[in-house]
Amino acid sequence: YQRRVHGDDLSIPYGSCRMHTSGSSGGHNGVHSVANSLGTKRFARLRVGVGGPGIGRTDVLKPLRSHQREQLPLLLFGLAEVMRIYLHPPAVTSLRFQEPWC
Numbered sequence: 767y768q769r770r771v772h773g774d775d776l777s778i779p780y781g782s783c784r785m786h787t788s789g790s791s792g793g794h795n796g797v798h799s800v801a802n803s804l805g806t807k808r809f810a811r812l813r814v815g816v817g818g819p820g821i822g823r824t825d826v827l828k829p830l831r832s833h834q835r836e837q838l839p840l841l842l843f844g845l846a847e848v849m850r851i852y853l854h855p856p857a858v859t860s861l862r863f864q865e866p867w868c
Contacts, residue, residue, distance in 0.1 A: 778815030
């Protein structure tokens with residue numbers, strides 16, 4: 767796919783990632799807006815989890831909690847591998863990476 771969208775997602779636990787090449791917005795307003803603008807749901811999307819127990823919309827812009835800061839180096843390492851696959855995909859249509867990878 768020529769178009770790729772990536773962003774955060776509260777419905778996915780912190781440190782997990784999901785990658786799809788098409789589908790619904792999953793309730794994500796940003797993905798929904800992109801699909802409406804493009805007139806199609808057929809574009810790659812990478813969603814990085816920022817959710818978890820007690821985390822709501824207003825928490826996304828706050829500093830990371832201590833346990834999230836501790837996990838950040840491993841998360842960034844895993845996210846680099848995910849981005850490698852995401853940007854240079856073979857015939858992959860859907861992947862899920864659970865903690866601690868990303």
